[in-house]
Every structure is written in C-alpha cells, then in structure tokens.
Amino acid sequence: xxxxxxxxxxxxxxxxxxxRRALVARLxxxxxxxxxxxxxxxxxxxxxxxxxxxxEQAGLITRSRDGQRRPCHLVPAALEALTGWIxxxxxxxxxxxxxxxxxxxxxxxxx
Amino acid sequence: MSTTITAQPGTPFIEITRxxxxxxxxxxxxxxxxxxxxxxxxxxxxxxxxxxxxxxxGGGYHYVHRDDRGEYRFRGVYHTVSADRIIQTFEFEGxxxxxxxxxxxxxxxxxxxxxEGRSVFPSVEARDxxxxxxxxxxxxxxxxxxxxVLA
Numbered sequence: 001x002x003x004x005x006x007x008x009x010x011x012x013x014x015x016x017x018x019x020r021r022a023l024v025a026r027l028x029x030x031x032x033x034x035x036x037x038x039x040x041x042x043x044x045x046x047x048x049x050x051x052x053x054x055x056e057q058a059g060l061i062t063r064s065r066d067g068q069r070r071p072c073h074l075v076p077a078a079l080e081a082l083t084g085w086i087x088x089x090x091x092x093x094x095x096x097x098x099x100x101x102x103x104x105x106x107x108x109x110x111x
Numbered sequence: 112m113s114t115t116i117t118a119q120p121g122t123p124f125i126e127i128t129r130x131x132x133x134x135x136x137x138x139x140x141x142x143x144x145x146x147x148x149x150x151x152x153x154x155x156x157x158x159x160x161x162x163x164x165x166x167x168x169g170g171g172y173h174y175v176h177r178d179d180r181g182e183y184r185f186r187g188v189y190h191t192v193s194a195d196r197i198i199q200t201f202e203f204e205g206x207x208x209x210x211x212x213x214x215x216x217x218x219x220x221x222x223x224x225x226x227e228g229r230s231v232f233p234s235v236e237a238r239d240x241x242x243x244x245x246x247x248x249x250x251x252x253x254x255x256x257x258x259x260v261l262a
Contacts, residue, residue, distance in 0.1 A: 012120035089242045092154065094114040097129050099151035103141050104133040 007059060011078060014058035019043070020051050024074065027061060031071040118242055123232040125242070128225065135195060135217040135224045142166065142197060142215075157183075168192050172199075195219075201230070209237045 015021055023037055038048040052072060055061045059078045063070050117126040131138050141147045143166035149159045153176045163173040166189055173186040187200040187210075195218075201211040215228040232238035 009120075016120055089118075090114055090116040093116060093127060094129075095155050096151060096153065097114055097131075099155075100138075100141055101131060103147055103151045104131055104137055107133065107137045107140065107147075 007078075010058040011060055014054050014060060017051070017054075019048075020055055023048075023051060023055065023072075024060065024079075027072060027074045031064075031073045033069055033071050037072065118238065121235060123235050123238045125230045125232075125238060127228040127230075130220070130223055130225045132223055134222065135219045138217055138224045138226065139194065139197075143192060165189070166192050166197075206237075206240075209233055211237075211241075 015024065019041065022041075026032060026037060026040075034045060034049055034052060037052070038045045041048060052061065052063075056063065056072075059075060061072050061074055063072050113129075115128040118124070141151065145161050145164040145166075148164070149161060153159050157176040157178045160175045160177065161172070162175065163171060163186075165171055168189060168191050170192070171186070171188040173184070176183045176185075184204040186202055186204065189197070189199045191198040196214065196216055198212070198214045201213050202209065210233065212231045213228065215226055218225040218227065230238075232241065
C-alpha cells in the first residue's frame, strides 16, 4: 500500500465515528480549544481529548499554542484529499442525474 | 439538488440521495420506460443500446454502453418494481459474478421527489474497486471536456 493510501485509510478510519465527524464539522467553522469542543457533548473531556488525538494522528487537525490556549485547527489540504477521492465518483453520478433532470423536464411539457 | 454519496470506509455499501423537480410517478417512468432510460442512464458521451429491458417485478435488463474505445455490457433482474420502490441486481459483464443488490426508494415531497438508493456490493474490495473505476471514468470525462475546450 502506498504512503498516500495509508494516509487515506487512517483519515477515513478516523472519520468513521460520529463524534469525530461532529468535531471536524465544528472545526470547519473555526479553531476551538478542547474545552470549547467538549461543551456540546455529554461525554467526558478526556474522551474528547482521545478523539482529538485520533484526528491529529490521521493528519486531519493540528494544534497550535496561543498563550495558555492550545486551539485545534483543521488541515484543509487533508480534507481536500479525502473529498477529492470521493467527489469524482459523485460528480460522475451527478452528471447522469442532470441528464435525468432534462428528461423529466420534457415529461412536464408532454402533459 | 446535488447528489449526495456516502461510502463509509470498511463497508460494502454505497448510498446515494438526490432530489428531482418532478413527481415520483415521472421519476419512476424515467427509470422504467425504455425510450426514456436510453436518454439519461450511463456515462456521458456513450451511446446506450438496450438488448433486453423489462422493468417489472420478475423482469430483467441487458444493455450496452458504447463509444469509440469499446463497449461495456451490464445485466440484471428486477426483483421489485412498484410505485415507490425498485429493487434490482446489477452486474458489469467485465467483472462477472460481482453482483450488486440495488434498492431505490422514491419519496414524494409534493411536486418534488427524493430518491434514496443503496447498493450492496459482494465485498468491501468490490465496492472500493467500483468507486475507483468511477474515478477513472470521471477523470477520462474531465480530459474529454478539456479536449473540447482546447479544440
């Protein structure tokens, strides 16, 4: 398996968890600390920290230092690699369905 | 309006959701009337010929997509065709025996229709290979579009 594929595997595995997907969704709106990320969840801060570690090891997020704060950030390039992988397939399907849209429009006219 | 695709890693499923600006009746007709199907199904730039097409419960289909580079044959049977559901098998003859089970539900949104489709592949590997070949196909089509732009 190539390095690139191993990276994809780790990233997809990391995202195969609803809490981690929610954390990624939250971080897509801007950086946040572990405390801020843990707030909406009913699980412990320790559990959130472990999820963050998995995302960090998968290369999906990084942590920086800002005085006392250690905010988490998304790594946009890593997410682009993931969406790029799946999006080509989606776009091929979307093109087919756009032709179906056009066929459906002619059905309106026939009536 | 755009297509949503879910392909959870490590599972043999592909889930597709899409909305159409037409009633479920019309969306179903576009899937079951042979004259309509050839106008939209399949990759861009390919001609579609139906060798057999009987979209009723217990019926079957067999069709070819062709372009200058070659032809691709597909076949399957319709298990269920009803007002709000199509359940069918799907097999690419280039990968014989790798039979997918596909189900599609039509949801009436009042003048609009949402389809929710799920394909079950025989293995995770077969699912990943199908997604990868879709990628190749998509890349080929992108180059074709680039050819058009450059022509």
